[in-house]
Amino acid sequence: MIEGKLYDGMTAHPHDVRVSVADGKLELEQDGGWSDSVDAALLKRRDAPAGKLRLGRSDLAGWRLLVPAEAEAELAPLLGRPERYGRWIDRIGLVPALVAGGVITASVVGIGYLAPHWIAPHVPMSWERNVGTAIVGDFGELKCRDPKGQKALEDLVERVSPGATKGPDAIKVAALNVPIFNAAALPGGYIVVFKPAITETDADALAGVIAHEIGHVRRRHVTEALIREFGIGALIRLFAGGVGANAEQIVALSYTRDNETQADSDAIVALKRANISPKPTGELFERLSKDSGEAPGFSAEFLQSHPLSGKRAHRFEASVDPKAHYQPALSQPEWDALSEICRKTPEQK
Amino acid sequence: MNELASVDAAEELPSIQFTGTMREYLPIAATNLLLTIVTLFVYRSWAKARERQYLWSRTRFIDDELEWTGTGKEMFVGFIVVAVLLGLVWLTFNFGLPAIALRFGPLAGVGALLTFYIVGMFLYGLARFRGLRYRLSRTWWRGIRGGSNDPGWDYGRKAIGYYLAGFLLFGFLYPWAQAKLWNERWNKMSFGPLEFEAHMTSDDTKGPFFAFLAALIVGNVVIGLFTNPNVIVFGPGLPRLVVPILAYVAIGATYLNYIAAYYRAAAEWTRIGDIEFRLNAEFVDWLKFFLATIGLAIITLGLAFAVYEFRKWRFITSHMEAYGTVDVDRLTQSQTHAPREAEGFLDVLDVGAF
Numbered sequence: 190m191i192e193g194k195l196y197d198g199m200t201a202h203p204h205d206v207r208v209s210v211a212d213g214k215l216e217l218e219q220d221g222g223w224s225d226s227v228d229a230a231l232l233k234r235r236d237a238p239a240g241k242l243r244l245g246r247s248d249l250a251g252w253r254l255l256v257p258a259e260a261e262a263e264l265a266p267l268l269g270r271p272e273r274y275g276r277w278i279d280r281i282g283l284v285p286a287l288v289a290g291g292v293i294t295a296s297v298v299g300i301g302y303l304a305p306h307w308i309a310p311h312v313p314m315s316w317e318r319n320v321g322t323a324i325v326g327d328f329g330e331l332k333c334r335d336p337k338g339q340k341a342l343e344d345l346v347e348r349v350s351p352g353a354t355k356g357p358d359a360i361k362v363a364a365l366n367v368p369i370f371n372a373a374a375l376p377g378g379y380i381v382v383f384k385p386a387i388t389e390t391d392a393d394a395l396a397g398v399i400a401h402e403i404g405h406v407r408r409r410h411v412t413e414a415l416i417r418e419f420g421i422g423a424l425i426r427l428f429a430g431g432v433g434a435n436a437e438q439i440v441a442l443s444y445t446r447d448n449e450t451q452a453d454s455d456a457i458v459a460l461k462r463a464n465i466s467p468k469p470t471g472e473l474f475e476r477l478s479k480d481s482g483e484a485p486g487f488s489a490e491f492l493q494s495h496p497l498s499g500k501r502a503h504r505f506e507a508s509v510d511p512k513a514h515y516q517p518a519l520s521q522p523e524w525d526a527l528s529e530i531c532r533k534t535p536e537q538k
Numbered sequence: 539m540n541e542l543a544s545v546d547a548a549e550e551l552p553s554i555q556f557t558g559t560m561r562e563y564l565p566i567a568a569t570n571l572l573l574t575i576v577t578l579f580v581y582r583s584w585a586k587a588r589e590r591q592y593l594w595s596r597t598r599f600i601d602d603e604l605e606w607t608g609t610g611k612e613m614f615v616g617f618i619v620v621a622v623l624l625g626l627v628w629l630t631f632n633f634g635l636p637a638i639a640l641r642f643g644p645l646a647g648v649g650a651l652l653t654f655y656i657v658g659m660f661l662y663g664l665a666r667f668r669g670l671r672y673r674l675s676r677t678w679w680r681g682i683r684g685g686s687n688d689p690g691w692d693y694g695r696k697a698i699g700y701y702l703a704g705f706l707l708f709g710f711l712y713p714w715a716q717a718k719l720w721n722e723r724w725n726k727m728s729f730g731p732l733e734f735e736a737h738m739t740s741d742d743t744k745g746p747f748f749a750f751l752a753a754l755i756v757g758n759v760v761i762g763l764f765t766n767p768n769v770i771v772f773g774p775g776l777p778r779l780v781v782p783i784l785a786y787v788a789i790g791a792t793y794l795n796y797i798a799a800y801y802r803a804a805a806e807w808t809r810i811g812d813i814e815f816r817l818n819a820e821f822v823d824w825l826k827f828f829l830a831t832i833g834l835a836i837i838t839l840g841l842a843f844a845v846y847e848f849r850k851w852r853f854i855t856s857h858m859e860a861y862g863t864v865d866v867d868r869l870t871q872s873q874t875h876a877p878r879e880a881e882g883f884l885d886v887l888d889v890g891a892f
Contacts, residue, residue: 196681201730201869203602203680236591238603239557243595251681251871253605274569275584275610283569290576297578 191260193217198251208256208264215244215267217254229267244268302417309413314358314378317412321377333364333384338530341523342382345392348518349400349459360403366531370477372398374405376415384531390473392527396463396518397456397470397505404455410448418443453501457508466515471505478502556855558596558848566592567844583617584610593851599679600864607683608676630654656698663697664690667723668877674727675876680866684729685874693722713740713747713800720804729810730869738807746799750792757785791825798824805858811869812862819857827853 191208195217209216215232218224227246235253237243242260246252256264273279278286333339343354346362353360362380370385380402387395405411444452460467478499519527570585587610594606631654639647667690674684697719704715717738724736740747761782798821805817819827831849834842 198681199871201680201682201864201866203866235605235607236595238595238598239562243605251678251683253678253681274573274588275581278573287572287576290573290581294576294578 191256191263193254193256193260195255196251196253198249198253206254208254208260210263210267213267215254215264232267234268234271305413305416308416309409312409312412312416318377320415321375321379328363328365328381331365331367333366333531335526335530335532337526338364338528338532341519341527342530344523345396345519345527346380346399346403349396349456349463349465350403353403360406362399364527364530372402374402374411376411378406380406387527387530391469392518392524393465393515394469394473396465397460397467397473400456400459401452401470403459404452405444405448408448408451408455410444410452413448414444417445449501453504457505461508461510463518464513464516465518466513467505467508471502471509474505475499475502553600553860554855554858555598556596556852557598558593558852560845560848562596563592563845563848567848571841571844580614581610583614586610586613589847593848594677597851597855599860602680605678606676607678608672627658659698659701660694663701663719664694666697666719667693667726670723670727672877674729675872675874679729680869681871682730682869683872683876684727685872685876686727687874688726690726693726696722709747709751713744713796716740716800717743717803720808724808728872728874730872732811732869734808734810736804736808738804742803742806743796743799746792746796750789750796753788753792757789760785794824794828795821809862811864813864814861816859816861817854817857818859819853823853823857 193206193208195204195206196202197204204219206217206219211226213229215227215229216224217226231246231248233245233247235243235245237255237258240258242256242258242264244254244256244264270279274283274286281289342362342364346353346360350360354362358378360378360380362382364382364384364387367383368385369383370389371383372381372386374380380399382395382399386398390398456470457467460470478501517524566588570581570588573581574585587606587608590606590608594604597604635647635650635654638650667688671686671688671690674686677684700715700719700722704712717740720738721736724734727734764778764781764785798819801819802817805815808815827849831842831846834845
């Protein structure tokens with residue numbers, strides 16, 4: 190016989206009851222002669238204070254029976270196992286649930302990481318152009334508009350990637366009058382080169398940088414980075430045409446290490462095909478990676494979007510063919526024209 | 539004969555007693571944390587249910603422990619519904635507003651933005667009200683639960699006015715608006731047949747609030763002066779470091795003092811039936827709690843957040859007292875509608891319990 194306290198759910202008045210088990214039912218009785226029996230199917234464990242067992246009924250909302258925890262042994266046949274972590278987890282056990290959950294979570298995160306790489310090539314180029322055009326327009330005041338310089342810049346693109354400036358998926362290259370060393374591929378086949386990337390390099394190194402950016406465009410790394418960084422929102426934006434997209438964020442897109450390596454490989458191949466020496470590009474990368482410690486600000490922006498390492502510089506330098514007769518990327522008059530591309534454009538910020 | 543459960547100041551045991559221990563709670567917190575991580579936060583709702591089941595079942599009011607009957611499932615459903623709703627709001631904000639501004643001009647855009655904020659205030663107020671109603675409806679004591687028959691639309695409407703008033707006039711009406719809102723929501727709540735009555739005023743909170751406001755303004759000026767390299771009035775050296783830190787401490791301390799005054803007044807001016815409440819947590823108690831929270835977070839590299847709810851509950855319940863008598867025969871079952879939806883907004887916005 191178990192002594193218990195019963196609340197009937199009608200009032201907060203406690204009733205002292207004696208509790209027993211008979212025929213798969215819970216029998217309750219009181220001194221005055223009152224008795225009741227509750228079917229086991231209706232009984233439900235409720236979370237209980239320390240040292241007690243608290244039972245409820247599925248058909249009476251406030252009905253509660255409190256008995257000492259020691260009654261567990263006697264009442265156990267009527268009651269299910271106590272719920273601990275939640276029904277599903279209790280069924281398979283905590284450790285298997287943790288392992289299963291861990292595997293699922295790792296897969297989801299893995300897919301989330303890899304998905305942009307799989308999806309990007311299937312995003313129509315026209316969507317990406319929508320965004321590119323919406324964001325950059327014609328670059329406004331920033332763009333350096335010297336016609337001879339622009340012609341030389343486009344010639345340089347043609348030199349490393351013949352036919353690249355023509356057709357619906359043409360590369361649109363622009364020099365921007367911004368005093369930061371940077372070059373970037375933007376959505377929609379736009380490639381921008383900031384002024385110091387022209388004035389503080391030479392034609393061959395710039396050819397390498399541009400070939401690298403063309404690699405990002407052609408391999409859809411820009412789309413991939415957009416999806417990676419802005420998720421589903423970027424896909425919607427790609428489709429809708431740039432509402433809410435922020436030009437600064439887009440310029441600051443960062444690529445994965447694999448993407449960078451791939452763009453480097455493309456650039457090395459392109460330089461070889463164009464018969465341009467990869468050495469100046471390697472030297473530029475080396476200089477930039479060393480500069481980062483000494484002169485922050487000069488190359489910080491470029492490094493942010495193109496993490497450089499000595500290793501990457503070496504790859505370019507290692508691809509130098511000592512027997513080759515390299516041709517300069519641009520003729521001297523062309524390079525002179527390109528160097529002057531921003532001459533008439535007032536410098537921004 | 540009526541049975542009375544009474545609490546007198548003379549009684550030995552405190553009227554509200556928390557018997558939970560960190561030892562019992564740690565396994566709950568640890569498994570909750572692990573399961574929440576490996577389920578990409580899906581388990582969060584079930585974790586909350588477990589956490590509350592434990593905290594409620596270790597909280598004794600007069601002579602019986604509370605019981606939490608909310609389930610992880612209902613909280614998860616509430617969370618999903620609201621997450622979808624907030625997703626739509628986000629889309630409106632990101633795409634709808636620029637579109638309106640582009641099509642109908644900037645004035646229409648500003649109008650749409652204001653509407654958006656006002657709707658936001660309404661939803662926030664509604665969320666607070668419904669969250670409280672939900673919590674009471676899932677809180678049982680001696681087989682009786684709380685609740686409210688008010689759906690909270692009215693509260694949401696009034697909240698817009700009080701929030702606006704609170705921000706206008708440099709926050710001078712803020713303590714008044716906060717007290718009014720406390721009364722507005724608690725006066726609609728009940729436990730069993732008993733209605734809560736709240737008559738909080740800003741009499742006891744406006745002093746501490748204005749002290750905080752003054753500290754905020756003066757502190758910011760001081761910080762601005764001492765951290766501005768162009769101002770050399772105070773010279774370089776130690777004061778440049780120490781004075782701004784002191785200003786931050788002053789702002790934080792006056793804010794904590796306001797919080798202490800607010801909850802003290804809220805408890806004092808809220809009653810149910812014959813029961814009155816006191817929260818005897820003074821500024822120093824809050825300060826200790828706050829410093830311990832920061833200290834623990836630093837020592838455990840942030841892991842202590844897993845036991846924060848426990849510590850908060852223990853802090854409140856150990857400083858809370860109740861006086862009066864409950865006529866348990868008259869404390870009949872609540873006839874309020876038990877809401878099906880859970881905390882939803884409140885959960886997503888992560889607002890505090892009361």
